[in-house]
Amino acid sequence: MTALQPPPLAPLLALRGLRKSHASQVVLRDITLDVxxxxxxxxxxxxxxxxxxxxxxxxxxxxxxxGEIVFAGRDIADPRIxxxxxxxxIGMVFQAYNLFPHMTVLENIVLAPVRVFGRERAEAEAAARQMLDRVGLLDKAGRKPDQLSGGQQQRVAIARALVNQPRxxxxxxxxxxxxxxxxxxxxxxxxxxxxxxxxxxxxxxxxxxxxxxxxxxxxxxxxxxxxxxxxxxxxxxxxxxxxxxxxxxxxxxxxx
Missing domain, CATH: 3.40.50.300 (P-loop containing nucleotide triphosphate hydrolases)
Structure with missing residues (x-):
């Protein structure tokens, strides 16, 4: 008797027929993709x-x-989301570092967890320091962005995206x-x-x-x-x- 195979796992991200235009220019044409x-x-x-x-x-x-953007089982393209x-x-890192120049590295990373996601300041700072350690920049926590190299600023931007533990x-x-x-x-x-x-x-x-x-x-x-x-x-x-x-x-x- 043949053993039953478990059903395949659903992809974390599934794009279905995605379309996007700017004015009269079509930018995305029926993008369908599983990740x-x-x-x-x-x-x-x-x-x-x-x-x-x-x-x-x-x-x-x-x-x-x-089209649909199905992430973790729900269509996040739904305007009610x-x-x-x-x-x-979902964390995102851009070509430009987008760090606030008047804030320290630590403050840049803590800002969103505290103000947007309502985390306690002490908890957010501990998580930020952990992420800075992960990207090799814990010793730069008190520096301003313009005191870092471009590569270091980009690693700070990555740490900032990772601090919320995205999937x-x-x-x-x-x-x-x-x-x-x-x-x-x-x-x-x-x-x-x-x-x-x-x-x-x-x-x-x-x-x-x-x-x-x-x-x-x-x-x-x-x-x-x-x-x-x-x-x-x-x-x-x-x-x-x-x-x-x-x-x-x-x-x-x-x-x-």
């Missing part, structure tokens, strides 16, 4: 392909025109504003998060990171997913003409 828990999915594509807009829609910073209740579980992390070109020598320290932190089991969507131009760390690489082209595959298949045996063209371009630029 299992603990996976790292890397989004690649030319500037303007829709990567940032997709992440902003998932974080409810941009409203979608149509409280965005703050979602952002406590999903979104990274939008987090190394693009960094000098080349600082890129490695941020990508190393993202790799550590992946190894710790964090579920991540990472929009990046860093193809080496995509090849080594991603569970899947998804190419966005003109607002649609042109190809989505494990990194070895994506880089070594692309199937779509869009992926072949994209990889040819970045190889010609010496980025792979």
């Amino acid at each position: 299992p828990e603990h996976d790292c999915l890397v989004l690649v594509g030319a500037s303007g392909s829709g990567k940032s807009t997709l992440l902003r829609c998932i974080n409810l910073l941009d409203e979608v025109d149509d 409280n965005p703050d209740s979602v952002r406590g579980q 999903l992390m979104l990274f939008d070109e987090v190394t693009s504003a960094l000098d080349p020598e600082l890129v490695l320290e941020v990508l190393s932190l993202l790799r550590d998060l992946k190894n710790d089991g964090m579920t991540m969507l990472v929009a990046t131009h860093e193809m080496g990171f995509a090849r080594r760390v991603a569970d899947r690489v998804c190419l966005l082209s003109r607002g649609a997913i042109a190809e989505c595959a494990p990194p070895e298949a994506f880089f070594d045996a692309p199937q779509s003409e869009a992926a072949k063209h994209f990889l040819g371009a970045i190889r010609g630029a010496g980025r792979v």
Whole structure:
């Protein structure tokens, strides 16, 4: 008698027919995608392909025109959903660090947990120090952002996103504003998060990171997913003409 197999686990994040336009320009076209828990999915594509807009829609910073964003079993694209209740579980880090320059590193991290999510100050500070220790910056807790390098500021921004213990992390070109020598320290932190089991969507131009760390690489082209595959298949045996063209371009630029 054949043993019954357990049903497959539902993905932590499921996008279904996502559409988004700005004025008359279509930015996202019928995006359908599953992100299992603990996976790292890397989004690649030319500037303007829709990567940032997709992440902003998932974080409810941009409203979608149509489709579903099912996170942890509920459609968070429903306008009745409280965005703050979602952002406590979905952290996002941007290309710009977005740190408040007049506040210390510790104050930047504590601000949202206390003011938005109502945590006690002492509890929030303890969690903030724990996150700073995790990203290797506990000794910078009392510094102002302009006293840190770009790479350190970006790691503070990551610590700020992690302090609420999100289930999903979104990274939008987090190394693009960094000098080349600082890129490695941020990508190393993202790799550590992946190894710790964090579920991540990472929009990046860093193809080496995509090849080594991603569970899947998804190419966005003109607002649609042109190809989505494990990194070895994506880089070594692309199937779509869009992926072949994209990889040819970045190889010609010496980025792979």
